Structure formats: structure tokens, C-alpha cells
Amino acid sequence: MRILFKNAHVLRRDAGGRWNALENAYLGTDGRYIGYIGTEAPKGSWDLVKDMSGKLLMPGLVNAHGHAAMTLLRGVGSGLPLQRWLEEAIFPIEAKMAPQDIIAGTRVAVMEMLASGTTLCSDMYDFPWDAVRVFEEAGMKVNSGRVLLCFDPDMKAEDCERLKECEQFVKDFTGRGGEGLKDGAEGLVKADIVLHSEYLTTENTVRALADIAKKYDCAVQLHVSETEKEHEECKERHEGLTPAAYLERCGLLDTPTYMAHCVWATDEDLDIMKNKGASLVHNPTSNMKLGSGFAPVAKALEKGVNVALGTDGCASNNNLNMFEEMHLAALLQKGLYRDPTLVTADQILDMATVNGAKALGRPDTGELREGMRADVIAVDMSKPHMRPAVDIPSLLVYSAQASDVTMTMVDGKILYENNAYTTIDPVKAEEEFKAAVARLLA
């Protein structure tokens, strides 16, 4: 399928990291890739030509940390202290979850993400084999994996069933590619090695997991230094090592790793991340909502750490709205350090697109360029709150709402347009979601 968008503004990133709109331009897809961007009408025939007057085309957003099926728990226990929230509100419900719940919750998450311009996300939750099927059916991209959890300090790696499942997921999804993809390109699902965290695993199993990551050359996702308690207790457990230093010692940072939260990451931790090529995934809403604190994003950027953005799960956010995360991430460091020049709109756009794609090991998405995957969203620039169009990056970061997204395309396929989904039956999705919520919250 070849689709041509005309009369569009096309947001591109220049080599210097500035985002600029090419005005009154064409963008043409060629199967799953972007085939043409320019101001001259392109040659060739098109299956569909779409007039994008008043719209800006930009790369789809990358939500680099989340737990998709937690839509089921949106608003549950809101306002409780962290431990009570987990133990009284969240864990008892999660214990009841079955694959059909995960499927229903993930589908609503996919609907919410597509409607708010996210084309690729990271997912970390139970029943990942079932969850990724929902993404594949919907046509959205996801990095996922079986989550390593291990509480027994004496557990040998070879006896750990979870480790085998982690490897099995990678075997099942690595190198599958897909129809119409270039050699070596990742399909909709990319297998990650997933470590819950230092505090819910053991050194034996983390070291073994690092070996699996190396064997398959996988990206590794995990939670790091989210709370002060976790950060300090890690030092007590591991000869004064912070979580980042401990993970480095375990060999887990030898493959590209993306670390959610890093609220309590020290300067030395950021140096380790920079040296090892690890990414920091900033989740500003969740970190505030749970009272965890503020991640040192300005410092990380200054040190050259790759910083991406995530929503975290719906239960601690309470949405999957990347425009809100962009907005918050842009504001927070300015307020914290009382410096309005910190964290520019360009840097925020990087975090929400190319940096996220880099973190997730997806170098062929995150920007609009010929030859990149056609992960494209359209933003309506005509509403009163988007006037005047003096500074496009600033408008997108500070003024836009997620609902300004009018179209979401992944791999050249339009999945969402003007409140309608092309691959999801919203009535069925709502029924299944309601049934799952009724079961779980009963």
C-alpha cells in the first residue's frame, strides 16, 4: 500500500537536533516505510491520497516504560500511601488476573495509546505472550518480554523456571521480522530481556539474565532507583553499590539497557549509564503521583545520557498520555532548578521520539525520513489553543493536547483516524474490558 499525504506540515529533526516543520509538503509511504518527503509533488501512483491541510505530520511517540494492562486498575487506590496502595489496592487484584483480563486491559491501553499518538511502547507485565498478541492484532509496535522475578537468594540459575521463560519469550519473538520488512528489521513485537528490579531478584538470576541478553543481543528493560528506600536498601544489600553500580557489576549493562525512573540516580550512576550506553526512562507523572520524587533529567541530559519518556502504568498516572509527559518533563526541571532555560522543547521532542526509539533498540523509527518506518501521526494545528504557530516545538510540548492527534499510522497502516479504529472493534473491546473489571474488582 502506498499512501500520499499532501498539503501537510512535516516535522523533521535536523542534524543539530532542531525540530522544524517543512511547510506545505508531501509525505509518501511505501509499504511499511516512508518513501518520500518533499515540497515537490512526487512521481508514482498512490493507493490513497489524503489532504492534510491544517495538520502537522510528526513521528509517532514512543512510550518507553509502561504496564499496558494496568488500564484495568486506573484510579484504584488513588491517593493511598505507596505501600498501602500496592498491598491493599493493587497486588490483591493483580493476583486474580488471568490472560483474558490482560488481553482486555491491553486492548484498551492500545486504543488509548493510538488515540494519543503513541506508535511504539515498552510493556512489562504478566502474561506477555497474550499481551503482545493484542498489539500484533492492532498493528501497534511493542517491546516486551517475560519479567524476571526471583525472591529466593539460594535459587540457582539453572533451577529458575522464570529465567527459562525469559529466554523462551526471546526465542519466540526474536528475528521474526515480517512481510514487507527489510532484512534484519524488527517486526511489531520486539523481544526484550526484562528484569523487574534489583530488589525483586537475586544476583545469581540477574547474572544469568545478563548472559541471555548477550546471547540474543536484546535490549534490557527494568526499574531502577524509583524510590529512595529501594535505592538505599540496595546499597545495604550489595556492599554499598547503588542499583546502577550493582547492575553493572552483574554484567547487565553490557547490552543496551533502558532504566525506568532513576529518580534517585546519583551523578556516578549517570556516569555509568553514559559510559555503558544505558538509557534513562523518565516517568514524571508516576514519580510525582507515588511521591517518589523528581529524576535528575537536566543532569542526565548534560552528561549526554540518552533520556526517553514513559507514562508507567495507568494505575500510577492515571493515563497513557505522552503529551502530558512531554509537558511535565519540560516544566519540572525548570521549576526544580529555577531555570527556564533547562530542557528545551527540542530536547523533549527527542525524548518522546528518537531517544525512545534508541532506548528500545528500534533505530528505524522515531523520525520522519525517507527509508525510516512509516510511524506517523497527524496533529490538528487549527484549534484556538494552537494559535499562533510561532514556534512549533513549543506548541507541541506546551500547548497541544493528546486529542489534537487526528491520525495514527504504524508501519504505513492507518490504525486510528478521527476517533475511529481500523483494526479494533471498540464495542467488543469495551464489553470485554467491563467484564474483566467486574471480575477483578468484584
Added chain:
Amino acid sequence: MRILFKNAHVLRRDAGGRWNALENAYLGTDGRYIGYIGTEAPKGSWDLVKDMSGKLLMPGLVNAHGHAAMTLLRGVGSGLPLQRWLEEAIFPIEAKMAPQDIIAGTRVAVMEMLASGTTLCSDMYDFPWDAVRVFEEAGMKVNSGRVLLCFDPDMKAEDCERLKECEQFVKDFTGRGGEGLKDGAEGLVKADIVLHSEYLTTENTVRALADIAKKYDCAVQLHVSETEKEHEECKERHEGLTPAAYLERCGLLDTPTYMAHCVWATDEDLDIMKNKGASLVHNPTSNMKLGSGFAPVAKALEKGVNVALGTDGCASNNNLNMFEEMHLAALLQKGLYRDPTLVTADQILDMATVNGAKALGRPDTGELREGMRADVIAVDMSKPHMRPAVDIPSLLVYSAQASDVTMTMVDGKILYENNAYTTIDPVKAEEEFKAAVARLLA
């Protein structure tokens, strides 16, 4: 005109400050007032009956601090340090503004506010006589006044032309009421006494302004302790008095005062505000964007200070989206004090509605109750990001987007519904706005 909404959820505040939805309810208007709320079908005839299935009716939001016409400056100088932003980007353009610009900028602000559920706002800007006409024509509520500025320390109050203009505005708009209003009720425009700030005025003129406020029993709006610099320099100028203490000494707090920002307000300042019945208007986005800091909102609430919410002007926000301010205000104190129990969703709904109404001296709005003004908005609860509806206040504060507002009614009149305005010509508004921007940014 009598309008009946049926099959609605109606959000009400109980005497204990809890917000609850009355399900499958009716809300009937009676002219400019709410005539009926209940689950039984009301008697009587109706000019219009509207099915509100899947919608929540809630009180219109109160934006308690702003500079409406600054929509013209949205995104201008974004990211510059504060002084350079003001001196290089903002002031030179403001110096060129004429009434036609103010009218065009204010109209786009009104459109943006109506579309995002704001029914009443505070406005502080140049040419207020022209600006309030835009609100009156659109049917939206505003508190406004002539802004006192005075830089000459030797200026006698009786020689100050601005003071006369401040009084003239109050004379022009106080007690005008309007057709269909109860005795003593305020019309769409309510005259405020407006002091720019301690730092852009003199003690003589502030004292004289306080006398005018007393004479007409007006609410007073002003900027207080926005930046550390301003707060500290006030102490140098006024025998160690903070802005709040200085204003108290000037007699300005003897009438109800609502103070924007208060980022640097001390515990003693909050005590003064509590004792004098002054309100704190929290502008979280603007305070972060300009690098001013974080207002002590949790402390103010604990002390019983009336806390309202505002967007500030578009140039430092960069929108007029009260849902974003609610979201931010709810998150910020939790992150700052690392306590997820601080500032509940109920408290945030108070800030955005009843507290704002109280600050602006509008006791007949801010809640949905029989006999209150019919300032009502409808929120679409059917989108994926609004599921499940476990906790309505939490959904509205943490999950909702401004675009979920499908209808905005002020004084019983529907002004906005499903992206259309009933009192504003959007094409003409856009043309006039574009012309103003072209003139100003030329």
C-alpha cells in the same frame, strides 16, 4: 429558556467536601439558574431536552488568574531566561498593542477557555473595557479591572490618573446585574480592584487603591511573591516586610483579596492570608515554566487558606487548559514532599471550582445545586482513557483531557458544544487574530 438534561451523571459536592456523581440524573435550568437536580423526572415544560448518556455534568471551571489577550504571545520567546523573555520578547510586543489586538486575542482566549470547560475567569491586562466586551458578547463570565501601575515614588494618590481609571472601571461595572438575575447578583462582568504587584506600584497609590476597594466592596486581584527576587526586594524596600505583610499594612487585605502565585510566601504570609480571608491562586505551569518555583500549596491547605487555580497568561503556560493545571497541582506537592496522600482529587476539584468562585466573590457559582447559577460543563466519560469509572474525582483530575469537555453552559446558555460555538464566529475570530499577530510580530 428552560433546558433539561437527562440520563446524566451529575457531579455534586457534599457538605464534607467530597465530590460524588449522582447517576442517571436530571438537571434542569431555569433561566440563568439551576432549577432542578434529581433522579426523578421533573415536572414542568422545557424548551429543550438533551440526552446526556455517557456524559458527566460538573460545575464550570474557574480560572482564577490570567491575562486573556496574551494568546497573541503564545510561544513567543519560549525558553528564554525570565528577564530576557520579558524585556526582549514580551514587553516590545505589548508596547504595540491596541484595543483591536486585545479584542482579537481575548476572543481566542474565550474560545479556548469555553472549549476546555472554563466558565469564569479572572483577567488582568491592558484595555480592560475592550476585553470585557468580548466576554459579554460571548456570554462568558469574567472578573476584571483597570490595572494599577505606578513607578513614581513621589506620585500623590490624588494626582495618579491610573487610580482614577481603576475607580472608573469599578463605577462602570459594579451593580449592573442583568436581565433574569436575582437582586444583588453579579452580571457576566464583575469589577475587581486590580493591583499589578507591590514591585510595580508605590505605597501611596496602594493605600489609595485599598480605600477604593473598601468603598465599593470589591475583590482585589494582584501578583504576590511570584519570584524570589521580588519577594526579597520587597523586604529591602519595606522594613523587612514580605509582600503579604506589606499589603496588609497598606490595608489592601481588608477587602477579599486573591493573590496570584505566592511561590515564595512564608508560613507567616499564609497565616496573614488565612486571618484576612485572602485566597491563594496557584499557577503551577507558569511558575515552573518561568523557573519561579513551587508554591506552598499543601501548607496553605493545611492552614485553611482558600486555594484557587489559574493558568496565568498564555505566554508563560502556553495554554488556558484548567484540566492541565488540576493535573499538575495534584501531582506537584506529592512529588515535592514525597507524600502521595497530599492534595486529594477532591481538594483539586474544590480549587478549580468553589474555591475559585469564592476567591472571585461569586458565591452563586462553582457548584451544581438548585438555585446556583447554571454554569455547567459536560465531560465525555466514554473514551478509553476514562475507563473504568471507579473513582470519578480521580478520573477528572488525573485522567481527563480538556477535550473531553463536550458542552459548556454559562448562566443557562449553551456557548460551546461539540467543537462549535453559539455566540462566536470562529472564522472571523481567526482572521482578526491572524491580523493582530501579523501586526504585532511584524
